[in-house]
Amino acid sequence: MGSGKHRSKIFFHRSSPITAFRKQKFPREFVCPISGSLMADPVIVSSGHTFERNCVLACKYLSFIPTLPAGCTADFSTIIPNLALKSTIVNWSCSSLHDPPKPIDFHSACKLVQTLMDSQNPKSQRTHFKTRDEKHTQLVKEAAEKNGIAVTKLTDSDTELTGRTSRLSSSSDESVALANGPTTPLPLKTRPSCYSSESSSDIETLNSNSLEEEEFIEKLRSSQVFEQEEAVISLRKLTRTQETARLHLCTPRLLSALRNLITSRYSSIQVNSTAALVNLSLENPNKIKIVRSGIVPPLIDVLRVGFPESQDHAAGALFSLALDDQNKTAIGVLGALPSLLHAIRSDSERTRHDSTLALYHLSLIQSNRVKLVKIGSVPMLLGMVRSGHMTGRVMLILCNLSASVEGRATVLDCGGVECFVGMLSRGEFDSESTRESCVTALYGLSQGGLRFKGLAREAGAEEVLKKVEEIGSERVKEKVRRIMGVMREKDEEEEVDWEELLNSGEVSQTRYRLGGGRDGSGVNPSEF
CATH class of the missing domain: 1.25.10.10 (Leucine-rich Repeat Variant)
Structure with missing residues (x-):
């Protein structure tokens, strides 16, 4: 029993060729046709054959299509883990008193494949490269x-x-x-x-x-x-x-x-x-x-x-x-801004999230805000918010843009007030920070003067903000009070500017000062 274990260890560590297979007498279906070793991570390829994963990757890396003993060739276009065979090999190893197989590393797999390439007839491989024309070779x-x-x-x-x-x-x-x-x-x-980061138990020990x-x-x-x-x-x-x-x-x-x-x-x-x-x-x-x-x-x-x-x-x-x-x-x-803006709609979740956070930090700088507005980021970002796509992160960028003059005007033009008020009225937020971002963006837009006031009234902002003030955090309540203060301040200005003017008779005096003559002719009688 001890000698059997010893032979097995030598076999795996040396990645023995197929000749060692006969000595070890492993089940043929457990052995990789390329490495000749018991498979630790078997995968099925498109042609139906099973190989060790890193051997397949080495073949793909070296653009090598091996000819199998039966005379057929493998197709590596698709790789699917063979979990059933992997479990069977492990169980067989335990029951046969063999050590469980260890996966061959990629570098060793490449050396094995290179040796196999040299051993096979080079002519059988040239047909794979005949379809390349001279132009492609020059590009390479x-x-x-x-x-x-x-x-x-x-x-x-x-x-x-x-x-x-x-x-x-x-x-x-x-x-x-x-x-x-x-x-x-x-x-x-x-x-x-x-x-x-990984815990110390997960960190691979590096060579000295x-x-x-x-x-x-x-x-x-x-x-x-x-x-x-x-x-x-x-x-x-x-x-x-x-x-x-x-x-x-x-x-x-x-x-x-x-x-x-x-x-x-x-x-x-x-x-x-x-x-x-x-x-x-x-x-x-x-x-x-x-x-x-x-x-x-x-x-x-x-x-x-x-x-x-x-x-x-x-x-x-x-x-x-x-x-x-x-x-x-x-x-x-x-x-970097156009590429990051395009990447926030990537198929990869990691690419989307990191690109969005990169845009957030870059948009803290005024020059980058101007660039983002010019490349048309606002309609795209608002569209993502309306569709509920990465709302929390996208709102961070819109908060920064709403705080700048150029961004504020564009967000107002694209219906930002209606969008943010609608989000607050529905209350569908994944976190309190997203709600706060929405209120912060509205506060930035409130610095846009009378235009914001008209859009906010049309969207019913005052009533929605009152409800948000009741349920929001202290920071949200403070920002809501500031927005409401801006809206009320403008109301008072309008009353002073128009109602008092109409009721006090100052309009006629103003017309007189602006050129209306005492005789009503509209001609200033003064001579210069």
């Missing part, structure tokens, strides 16, 4: 040169650019959990949704020989894609859990090397680069350094057209950087 070479990859060393597997479905870190422990929602008032949120800054820079600037990927994954791990590493590694040289990889066409490099940047941006001393390094424009590009998971991290990075007051103007000038 230009992209490779831009990312610092030596064009002369590119092979077929290097030039195949992965699609959006290849998000390698999403299936590993590197993927971070989506926050369920803020437990504090939204303006106080200081961590992007794509980042979550972690890469130092010079080693990171050397690998980030390497012409080998594998070295670039290894560097960004290691950088992401290190900066995710260690504050001192975030402060130590955020240097102009490292940021310059990282900047060139953020827009990489390789999904794993792009995702892990942007995620590492989010981690670096968490420390306040790093925020200004990152903006000054010129990384914001590539981040904007990723937010617009990057891989879905990269867009999550790009939105989180812009939100984190926008928390620093010295960065707000620069981020707006660099053109």
Whole structure:
């Protein structure tokens, strides 16, 4: 029994080839056809075959389609976890006195696939690349040169650019959990949704020989894609859990090397680069350094057209950087506002939330408010509020816009008063902070003079505000009283200006002073 365990351990740690399968006598359906190892995370692909997950991801990454022993080829377009087989393998391992299988890491899987590629007939793989024309090959070479990859060393597997479905870190422990929602008032949120701290028991222990800054820079600037990927994954791990590493590694040289990889066409490099940047941006001393390094424009590009998971991290990075007051103007000038405004309607919840909070913090600056008004944000934001889409966060932005002259006029034009009064009358708020935001926006609009008063009367604001004052918090009550005070003050001004004038006979005296002659002819008899 002891020797059986010993043989099993050697088999898993060495990721033995298929020849070891015969010695171990595992059930054939439990073994990955690529690695020859017992599967720890089996997945079913479109062709119906089952493989170890990281072996499939390695094949997709290297654009390799293996030829199976039966002569057929696999289709990796869809990957579905095989939970039933996974449970069966674990139960079999326990009953057979074997250690449960451990998943093969991605780097080792890539080496296995590369070996398999070399062993199979290269001609069988060339048919997969015949459909590429010369124009596509030239675009790939230009992209490779831009990312610092030596064009002369590119092979077929290097030039195949992965699609959006290849998000390698999403299936590993590197993927971070989506926050369920803020437990504090939204303006106080200081961590992007794509980042979550972990307890000490969940933190993966890093090797003692972690890469130092010079080693990171050397690998980030390497012409080998594998070295670039290894560097960004290691950088992401290190900066995710260690504050001192975030402060130590955020240097102009490292940021310059990282900047060139953020827009990489390789999904794993792009995702892990942007995620590492989010981690670096968490420390306040790093925020200004990152903006000054010129990384914001590539981040904007990723937010617009990057891989879905990269867009999550790009939105989180812009939100984190926008928390620093010295960065707000620069981020707006660099053109982030249109992309963030588009991203708040993304399919990804993390992208929507972090983009909205980034816009909130950026709209605290007057110059950014003017830009947001000019790019047509007000109708879009009001439309989201009317549809009940992310009401709490969107109302924060509208509060800031309503406090400025340009934003106030546009919100009034777009029916903001009617919208906010209607929300208060229905009372359908997910939190007290959203109710307060609605009242705050109305208070900002109340500085718009007689026009606000007319729109508020038409919407029945006075009656609604009285009810809100009775049930609202102290801060809400105070703001309601200020709005009502503004409305009453204008009522008194109108009474003084018109009713007293009409009843006192001053109108005739005024007409006389303005040119009406004593004889009623309307001609001023004075000579000059």
